Amino acid sequence: MRDKPITLLLFLLTAMAYLTFLVLPISWWQERLEIGHGPSVFVMVEPGMSARDAARHFVREGITSEAQALSRWLTAFGVDRSLKPGVYFLRPGSPWEVAKQLVNAEPRVFRVVLVPGSDVDVFAQFLGDAVASFWEDVSSSNLQEKPFPASGDILTGKAGEMHTALAADSPAPGFIVTSADLFAALADETHFPEPLRKILPEDPSERFAFLLPETFVLPPSPSLAVSLVRQASSLWWRAFASDVAKKSATEMRSLATLASIIEKEIRKEEERPIAAGVFQNRLERQMPLQSCATVVYAWKLQGRILRTLTYEDLKIESPFNTYLHPGLPPGPICVPSRNSWSAAFHPEEHDLLYFVADNKGGHVFSRSYKEHLDAQRKIRNENR
Numbered sequence: 001m002r003d004k005p006i007t008l009l010l011f012l013l014t015a016m017a018y019l020t021f022l023v024l025p026i027s028w029w030q031e032r033l034e035i036g037h038g039p040s041v042f043v044m045v046e047p048g049m050s051a052r053d054a055a056r057h058f059v060r061e062g063i064t065s066e067a068q069a070l071s072r073w074l075t076a077f078g079v080d081r082s083l084k085p086g087v088y089f090l091r092p093g094s095p096w097e098v099a100k101q102l103v104n105a106e107p108r109v110f111r112v113v114l115v116p117g118s119d120v121d122v123f124a125q126f127l128g129d130a131v132a133s134f135w136e137d138v139s140s141s142n143l144q145e146k147p148f149p150a151s152g153d154i155l156t157g158k159a160g161e162m163h164t165a166l167a168a169d170s171p172a173p174g175f176i177v178t179s180a181d182l183f184a185a186l187a188d189e190t191h192f193p194e195p196l197r198k199i200l201p202e203d204p205s206e207r208f209a210f211l212l213p214e215t216f217v218l219p220p221s222p223s224l225a226v227s228l229v230r231q232a233s234s235l236w237w238r239a240f241a242s243d244v245a246k247k248s249a250t251e252m253r254s255l256a257t258l259a260s261i262i263e264k265e266i267r268k269e270e271e272r273p274i275a276a277g278v279f280q281n282r283l284e285r286q287m288p289l290q291s292c293a294t295v296v297y298a299w300k301l302q303g304r305i306l307r308t309l310t311y312e313d314l315k316i317e318s319p320f321n322t323y324l325h326p327g328l329p330p331g332p333i334c335v336p337s338r339n340s341w342s343a344a345f346h347p348e349e350h351d352l353l354y355f356v357a358d359n360k361g362g363h364v365f366s367r368s369y370k371e372h373l374d375a376q377r378k379i380r381n382e383n384r
Contacts (some may be wrong), residue, residue: 035100036091044087044140045107046221051080055095063090063304064098073099085109085219087138110134110220113213114232116337117263120186120208123335124179127225131177134220159257175222185225192229199244199252209256209332212236212341239338243345257328259336259344264293268362269339276347278355278365287353289322297333339342359383 043061045054045186064070073095074080079102086107090098112130114123187204189197200207211232218227244252260281266275282289292309298318299306306313314321320329334345354372355363358379367373 006123035097036093037379038091040089040091042087042089043082044220045085047085047219047223047227049083049085051075051083058090058098063092064095066095068094070098074102077103079103085221087220108138108220110218110224112218112228113215114211114228114335116213117334118213119235119300119334120182120205121179123208124182127182127228128177128179131175131220131224135175172357175220177224179227182228183230188226191226192233195241196233196244197239199247199249201249201253201256203331206253206256206331208335209260210236211335212239213335213337236341240341240345254328255341255344256332256336257330259340260332260334261289261291261293261329262343263334263336263340264296265291266340266363271363272339272343273346273348274350274352274365275355275363276343277350278352280347281351281353283327285353286326288324288326289328291322294320294322294329294333297329 009278039062041063043058043063045057049057051074052071052347054076055067056309058064058070059067071080072082077099079099083102084107086109088102088105088107089228090101090105092098093101108133112127118126183204185191186207189200191205192200192210196210200210211229212235214232214235216222216231218231221227247255260277261279262272266272273323279291281287281288286290295309295314295316296306298316298320299313301318301320302316314323319325319332322329352365354366355367356366356372356376356379358364359382364379365376366375
């Protein structure tokens with residue numbers, strides 16, 4: 001007799017549990033039950049991978065054991081139509097469990113900022129460092145912000161601009177990107193829009209100027225440098241296709257060089273078309289450009305980084321020294337911004353020939369050398 005209340009209680013509890021199971025939707029249980037086994041591990045889906053390719057890759061990585069079954073579940077859940085490239089954190093498990101994790105999973109992607117004024121060598125090194133830091137973060141799952149200085153605009157004070165990289169202390173588990181990878185991507189003209197290829201410079205390093213600065217979201221894969229070149233050059237072409245018109249490769253190389261000088265010389269956006277007009281006037285009159293930015297670049301090529309210039313520094317023998325050599329230097333000195341390119345394509349028409357920094361972020365423009373000297377004297381007196 002004493003067992004009857006206990007039996008009844010157990011029956012009621014069982015019935016309540018059963019009814020709860022029937023009433024609550026399957027999604028409620030799926031959200032609360034751990035899908036997969038053990039700690040999450042990362043697995044990379046590369047660009048162009050189909051659901052079937054990804055399923056086979058997941059098996060090779062030990063995430064699950066049956067590629068065909070995983071592929072069927074990915075299709076059943078609709079993941080085959082929405083699978084994005086990137087790094088996923090998944091718990092190993094059955095094909096159903098792995099597919100279910102991917103339904104709402106968002107991959108971790110690589111972001112990189114191409115800062116206007118960066119030169120190709122500095123950016124190539126930064127790209128490799130940023131990729132290594134990304135993989136360190138993936139390994140540690142500890143996202144931090146690490147400042148990385150831009151290439152440093154010596155004359156306009158852009159040295160304070162920062163790249164954002166990902167940092168952690170663990171060894172990087174993924175692939176690396178080297179400077180050679182970026183130069184190889186630039187060397188292959190098929191990575192550029194087809195109409196742009198006929199006007200590209202022969203030197204791969206000069207093609208860097210035809211990447212439009214922006215923040216790029218890239219799938220982390222060994223072809224990351226290729227993806228960057230394709231995205232950035234396509235962005236450039238969409239911005240300036242109408243300006244290119246029937247210009248030759250030689251003309252475009254000159255415009256790229258002019259845009260890069262404008263980028264390094266001028267900080268204020270509204271002054272860039274004016275400065276472009278100054279350089280255009282000096283070129284037409286066969287006057288030397290006398291750009292300090294080109295001299296700074298000439299010294300950089302010799303391993304010396306300068307932030308200020310002396311009269312002695314202006315004597316460096318280099319084809320990039322526009323104080324000694326007339327005309328444009330032999331190639332771009334950095335990657336120009338959209339506004340610098342626009343200024344090079346559309347210089348302002350005027351009769352100005354000189355400009356000097358006013359120590360307030362802008363410049364004073366002059367028509368004659370006398371006016372230019374007067375402007376210099378006035379600026380010096382204001383700073384006393």
